[in-house]
Amino acid sequence: MTGTIQHREDFLANIAQQLGRSPITTLPRPTWQYQPQNRTLKDATRDELLEIFTKQCANIHTNIVISNCAKLSQDLQSVVDHYGGQSVITSKDERFQDYGLSKLMTEKWPQANIQYYEWNSQQPEENIQQAEKANIGLTISEMTLAESGTAILFSSKDQGRSISFLPKKSIILIPKSTIVPRMTQAAQWIREKIKNGEKIPSCINFITGPSNSADIEMILIVGVHGPVQATYLVIEDR
16 A cells, blocks of 8 residues: 655645745755765675685684585585474475475474474464474575674565574574675665565564674573574575
8 A cells, every 4th residue: 555645745835934934845865075875895796705704603603504405405404303393394495395305394304203284375364373493493584784794575465474583493504695795785685676666575584693692791692582502505507
């Protein structure tokens, strides 16, 4: 639904009159002389960004595994086993099939008594219940920020935010091609989508490792809510 603004012109005209000038309805976008946000890590290669990302993961208490398509299924299974298996909830995402993970999820996990649940837009209440009791939430990053070690997830009817918030542990697949220097590129990317008229999710999650807080005496506590452990599984490009 598109909202409407009532009496905007009259309101602005009244303010302008009190200020003794004509109403100003448009402002040119300023061109700043210095724009360090665009220069930071501008010339870094994909491998250099991955190295920066890997180092940052140590600072945010996040495990990182470097994999590729050939051994992705094996590496994912190792991480799931490390987290105790039990149950996994995933988004409904065709990329899991593209990466050759369908057989692992739908056949091998049930055979190993690992409960597998895929987000179902037709069962909203069941989705929440499954996320609450799941041991592991599995998602795929849309864009990844090397500087902060942040994965970006777009919420949608096929991927509720509960997948990355309610399970005890979180595994996020990171396609290497999604790694960019910093928040600057993410903001520019999202802005371009808006300018092009693309539909933007109502919730965009910037996830930087497991949950943590330093509210009390600036002492960092990791695992205070949401996932208490997190692993980034980086996938080398095909």
